[in-house]
Amino acid sequence: MGEVLAWQCGLWQQLAGRAQHAHAYLLHGPRGIGKRMLAEQFAASLLCQNPTAAGACGRCKACLLLAAHTHPDYYVLEPEEVDKAIRVDQVRDLVGFVTQTAQLGGRKIVLLEPVEAMNLNAANALLKSLEEPSGETILLLVSHQPSRLLPTIKSRCVQQACPLPSHQQSLEWLASQLPELAAELREELLALAGGSPLLAAKLHGQSVLELRAQVVEGVKKLHKTQQSPSQLAESWNALPLGLLFDWFCEWAHLILRYQMTGDEAALGAADMNKVLHYLGQKASRENVMALQDWLLAQRHKVLGKANLNRVLLLEALLVQWASLPGAR
Template sequence: MVDILPWQQDIWQGLIGRTQHAHAYLLHGPAGSGKRQMAELFARFLLCKQPQAAQACGQCRSCKLYAADSHPDMLRVEPEEPGKGILIAYVRELVASIQQTAQQGGRQVVILEPAEVMTLESANALLKSLEEPSAGTVFLLITHQLSFLLPTIKSRCVLQACPLPDLAQAKTWLAQQLPSLDDTQLTKLLQLSGGSPLKAQQFAEDNVLQMRADVVEGVKQLLKRQLAPAQLAGQWTKLPTVLLLDWFAQWCQNILRYQLTQNTVDLGLQDMQPVLGHMAKFVQAEQLTETHSWILERRNKLLRRAPLRADLLLESLLVRWMGLIGF
């Protein structure tokens, strides 16, 4: 059985220790902080017929059905595929299900993730169920982007922040999951993941360290005019576009900080320090700020599932990047 993550022990005790459970919880925090894992454990606890020692018993019929992923009162709502939205048809189907009596005679639990990709119509349809909840139904909404949710949705849920662990705790946990990696690799994975151990673990599985090395080399070739923006954009079309935008946005911030402090620590990870240090000699702060805003705007559009072509977006990004130093 999956255990609660070490950095979530206090949150867990607060959830299960409530004398009366709310009809809706909204777990929010950075991607990779363990929100979904906690939601699944909480759902199992809520459905268990005889929870013991602050966890589900694992032996009752409800627990066995849950373990077999066949519990009729455990409902999950997710996009049809990654990158898509949660459509109103999914919410209508959910609403119809929770209007029925729980088949196991206890609670019905709904996990909806990620809540921020609900369409406006889906959110409004769900709102009706949150305003007039069915008896015995508990909603567990999960979001990585709390600001994207309607205020009316947030106001009808118990908000539960799920923060990241500190660096030492994150590295200890990550080392246990990835024993073949050395300390340098673990540190870089955590730096690239913004301190998220679960995201760092996924980065390791997705070979993001090699991806990062290839992207850094591509940027160097671009600035040396060994590759044109269109060529490099073509090479990057299969890479995660949001991740690339994250890196370029971070590099903009690194240059700005370095221009103010002249401290190489502010240039970020060592792999890009020589490039960013060189660019800092030529780039104007106003241009850099405009580019940073442009990147964040496109990133937000992608997160909101706007239909942007990756090749054209990346080519525009690289043209802007070269323009920072007058190319």
């Protein structure tokens, strides 16, 4: 049913070796380190009729149904659309599943990812299932940002931090997935993914290196007054907001770090090195800190699936960014 990732072996042995299981687990850690894969393998092992220390057998009726995506006692809850919230109606459907009897006579497993995508009403609707699960129901909750979860949800789960891969493990895994990609491009992808190899592979599928080049070129044109904030905002309308705010938050942080340390070697990726060096010399620290506060607040709204006017938000960002190199 799939192999356990190299950096997850210790945790897998701990989970699979339990004689008794909790009714809910919260697997948490940065995005892109394999939490979903671990949860799916754990679910397969819990549903398997002949599990081994290595996991599900892959041959029994339960495993075959799971492989065919037709297992009646397995329920996956996730946003209906990418970057959208999990709605309360979806959780109510889940509660209906939890109250049913297992059709194969064993366990029922729920996999919910990401938990923080639930809005407040959805999260409150889930609480009763966490408090009083029906029969042998086990909920596997996957979270990229556990700090955004209700304390009442976290307190009802066995919280398990998922291990991070080493840099070498990440590169080896990426090489196995993207052998056609040059080693330096895999390094670049991994850096853009914050060291998370599965996220790096996903970003490659989204042509993130090309998107990054487009954004960096736009920022440089903005500083050369070759494009206005409104023009650039319009041209970026189709770009992922999450990526954009991740990058600008990182750039603001790098400028501040350079202003405080004077370490030119710590200005991040080469594509923005000169721009950040220039802004670090020309912008006041107070203005950079104010922009960073604004960026973090807007990023929180983006992650919270707030209903935002994309073009106006990007234009506001670019106006503030363009105004950074002012009087010190």
